[in-house]
Amino acid sequence: MSDDQSFMNYSPDEFESDAEFEYEDDDEVVEVASASQSDDGVVDDDYDDDEGDGEFEEGDYENDNAGDASDFKQEDTLSTKKDLVEYKAHSTKDLVAKLSAQTKNISSVLELTDDNALTLLQFYSWNSERLMEEYMDDPDRVKTAAGVIVDGSTKAGSTFKKYNKGEFMCFICCDEKTQTYQLSCGDEYCLDCYSKYIKDKTSSGKVIKCPNCDVALNSQDLDFIAGEGESFKLIESSIKEYVERHRSYKWCPSVDCPNVVEILNFADIPNIVSENHVPVVTCNHNHQFCVSCSFENHTPVPCGIAKQWVTKCKDDSETANWIMSNTQQCPKCDSSIEKNGGCNHMTCKKCRYEFCWICSQDWTSHGTSYYQCTAFRDNPNDKAKNKEKEELTAKQKLRNLTKNSLKKYLHYYNLYAVHESSTKLDDKRCKFVEEKVRELQETSGISWIEAQFLVESAEALLKARKVLKWSYAFAYYCDRTGLLDIFEEVQAKLAESVENLSKLFEIEDPLEIVRNKLEFLNKSHFLQERQKAMISCTLESIDYGCLSGKD
């Protein structure tokens, strides 16, 4: 056992470096849930009682208190009306108000205190109908199960107690304590232990029960033990539960964004997706995302392909990153070359051969502009070489094939990644420029309306860059046909326009920026036209069966 003695200071963090493995991941759980999902998007997995479904429509008991949520919206990215998502954007605050209203409703209908109504709702994962149904059937059973004290029981409420040293020994910490808390069940522990006990539990959104029995800690208990506002934390985390429970609600997937979108035509989403349209919504913080993938707006790529691409990039990112961040062989002299910057124009130190990092071809074949390297083509020279070596064993052939498909993947992945990082730079740049102009507004007489062109141009640039980025993922999954050549022409033009507008944002002098207003407007307009062309070209390519979806 000697090897185990090294375990002197064990803490779970010690294992942090281990890959996290989820035995059954969230997706699987969601799948199970979706099997019993009812029409209005309320997940119905926790209860197997199948009578009385639809007897209570949740909406009947809810005040729609979220009126300050932004109104019904539609996205303009795609063609016809029936393809669009109808939705409401909510902030966390809206949802807290919604849940409070739902709680008040339950407390008045079932004649309970707000505290008890809240506990019951949390216990029933915010399924009001089910709660009412079962409550009307047998209120005592429901209360007991949820840990709400049954009326008329002899047990008293919670009490805070003080002792002299030596009078109370806490069962949990085995220490003599002077301040304790006792729930109505009679179980009594020191305040410290209670405080530690609830610490990580308030973020679960679930009912917190006595460590020893089923009695629930209500908001007064929580606020007393952990301080004012603790019960509010529990309500806030209840939102998580609520959103998970209602499949028509989606979190904005942007990092740290607390906003939620409520999809009104939830039942139409599968149709929209199957028509190869992207169900895009915009959250209260102006993030666009696809509600089917819970991923950024990936127009023009259909959802299925987008998911495939994202998974592939995740799986292959190690290989790709290793290869791209490490050496490559000079196509001419085979000496190894390290890539040391973002530029794809490589020069071999040994033989001075200039080539493109992405396609390994002579740099001169690219002309002077970087963005023409959008085409991955089978290298005719490679083919000739392969013919020479027909005696290749099957194994070697297979290896060559994977090498070739890896090369193809790296080509598109690199372009995708380049535009992803450029998006971040653009975003920074646009914000910087907007800031400059805002300063100018204060010092000179330029009005806010007059400066709006800049905001619009920035938005157009970011949108188009995203479409461009995703078009490379699309191209990866296309068969090489004449149509793909056209696609790539449109793509190169879009890339050109993106870079042109992006360049305009490099102007530092605010006065110069304002002087260039017309230029900004023209370039954005042009860019939007090319973006539209890219999107319709994508849809056409799909219609003509160009999209194989094969790696």
Next chain:
Amino acid sequence: MTTSILTSTLQTIKTNWQTMSVRQRLLKEYRTLEHNNLDGINPILTENLHLLYADIKIFDNELYQDTYRVKIMIPEQYPYVSPVVIFMKSTEDNINTIPIHPHIYSNGHICLDLLGPAWTPIQTINSLLISLQSILASNSRNERPSDDEKYVAKAPKNPSKTRFVYHDETI
């Protein structure tokens, strides 16, 4: 209760938070473990307060004829979070098998809700060992979890990093 008392209470909690250790609780638990002499459960304490072992014997179940050993690691946050418990082998002590059970993986990891969300600070190492003994004693299925191979191939060293789904509480 007035706000001033509440504030002072919170202050006490905050100061105690840092200084309080699990030592007292563990020492008491170890005393109980040593004096209890549970049938078929033999705790092996080490010099490290946060590490112990226990040999478990099962009676009246022909599936489990051997002696099995668990390694119990006590995290700093104990008893507010559960111990980490793994079945292990020891050739030195002639313990050669991980018990076969639908919730025990061949690497010794245990899928038991008591070691996860169902843990409360009221439970003890003692009660945990009794639960482990009883899930073995009451089992009649001579099989590993259905995803054993997949799980063992990718499992982290520390099973508390695994988010088990406790789907079947009847076993």
